[in-house]
Structures are given as C-alpha cells and as structure tokens.
Amino acid sequence: MKALQLEQPKQWRIIDVPAPGAPGPGEALLRVERVGVCGTDLSGYLGKMPFFSYPRIPGHELSVIVEAVGEGVTHVKPGDRCAVEPYLNCGKCYSCRRGLTNCCEHNRTLGVMCDGGLAERITLPARKLHPAPGLTPDQCALVETLAIGCHAVDRGAPRIGENILIIGAGPIGLSALEFAKLSGARPIVIDIAEGRLAFVREKMGVTDTILARSDASDIEALSRLTQGQLADVVIDATGNHRSMVRALEFAAFGGRVVYVGITQQPMELPHAPFLHRRELTLLASRNALTRDFPRIIGLIRDGRIDTRPWITHHARLEEVPAVFPGWLEPSAGVIKAVIRID
C-alpha cells in the first residue's frame, strides 16, 4: 500500500509499505480517508520540530473508517467513521492514572514520535477512536485541531461576561476562538497580520480585533475595549517567547494566562509588576483530554461549530510532494490543508 514519508527535512517520498494485517486484541484496522496538516507537520517538514525524527510518516489529524476490529473491541464496528485521538498514552503512569492522558509521561504522538496516518491503512488501539456519525470526512479530520483549542480554553476556564484575549490568529488561535465563543465570555483577538484579523471578523463573526504593533498601543487598545479591565483570560497561541512573556501585560488583575503555543527559548517573566501585583495564574496546555473528542464531534454535528471557513486547501496524497512547499508561503493563506487518501 501507499504511504507518504518525510525521508529527511524538506524531502517527501511516496513509499510502498506492507499493508497491516488483521487487528490484534483491542486494536482496529482503519482505512484513512483524510489527514489534516498542522503546524507540527510544517515544522517537521522544515526540520524544526524538536520531537521529530526521520524517516517518519507524519499525520495525526485523521478521519478514518473502521475496516476490522480485534477481540474485545465493542464501541466501534466496521464501517464506522471515527476521529482519532493521536496521543498514544501508556495508561500506567501517574498522569494516566489520574486521567491526564494528554500529558502521559511516556506519550507518543502519532505521526510525530511514531509513524502516523499518511498511509492507506493503519492499525491503532481502538480506545483511541471516537465515532463521528454525521460528520463529513473533512469535518472529522478537524476534530483534533479543535481539541487543542478546546483544552486551552478549558484550562483558562472563562466565565460568562469575562474578556478572553487570544494572541495569534493562526490555526491554534482560531481553534481556541471557537471555544472562547462558546464559553459565554467575550472573545478579543490580537494578531500582527491584518489579513488574519479580517478572517476572524468576516468568517468567524468576532468583532473585537486588535492589530498588534508590539508596543504600548496594544495594551491601550485592549484597555479601551475592556473599560480598563484588560483580559480575564489570555491565551497565547503564538509559540513566540517574546509574545509569551508579554502576554502577562494583557491580563487583568486576578487573570489567567494560558500558553498553548510551544517555545524552546527560556522565558524571563516579570514577577513583581505583573505575576505578583496582579496575582496572575499561569497555565500550560498540552494536547487535549479524551473527553474533549466526543464533545467536539457533538458540537460540529449540532452546528454549534461551523467548520466551513476552516479548510482552505485540499490535495491528494500523490500531489503532496509538489504542493506542500507552497502551503508554507504566507501568501497562500492556508488555514487548514487536508490531504485526501482514496
């Protein structure tokens, strides 16, 4: 069967690999129909992803159809369309025992630490499958992206009437925005690119946006929008360490700051004037919880999350080596590219 491998940074190769055999106990054999491309894949392609090794078959945002199930699998059956929770947790460590499957001490994310879904068929532990009846294949491939934002917003725990600021309107920021909108808090989005803010206003129905100038005027703009209160919850989705340090300045007294982007740079945080004086709470957000997946599937099915603006680019598996470099260009305007396998 066909699969798509990153042989080394910037080098895709379509390979022929043996198809997986019958599923073992607790496993399911799956036909992959869609694979969403995310920042992790772009960084992996560029050789900038720290947890990525080569050669690697990427792909962790998957829509799959169950083809066969092994012994003991009862919650899915052949023919079911499922979203995949791609965080392969050990089930035994201190995190897993407390239900924190998102930050298992031995986590292996599919397509990052082990081969993923850019192949015609894969076998996975069936417990990682979430049935998604009523969703289209494209919608189903968006569930994991949305789960990242869902968990980040849950970490910030916005309350009705609070202000929630999202820094960075890339896919992770937009995913957080979907859940900020559902929370009953008032979402505000800041980004350095006017085009992205226009997308937020026109396609996601959020009126309050701030074009970042990376100076004191950004804080003043937020202050004007919030009657001087600033943001009860700040979600930094940039992964930029300077932005992440500065995120504290946007937080209200008693506010919560959530880091959903990742940086390899050490951060020096101003303690007395912000963390201490405003008594801020600092939170990390990694992956998503198991329970987020069925919730998101329900929200899409009920039309409470409109997935239409999300997918901007499509390609078939065979076309990826040729079109992928173009997806990296900011001028391409990629929000989410989806790879079709059929």
Ligand SMILES: [Zn+2]
């Ligand atoms: Zn992803």
Ligand SMILES: [Zn+2]
């Ligand atoms: Zn574990």
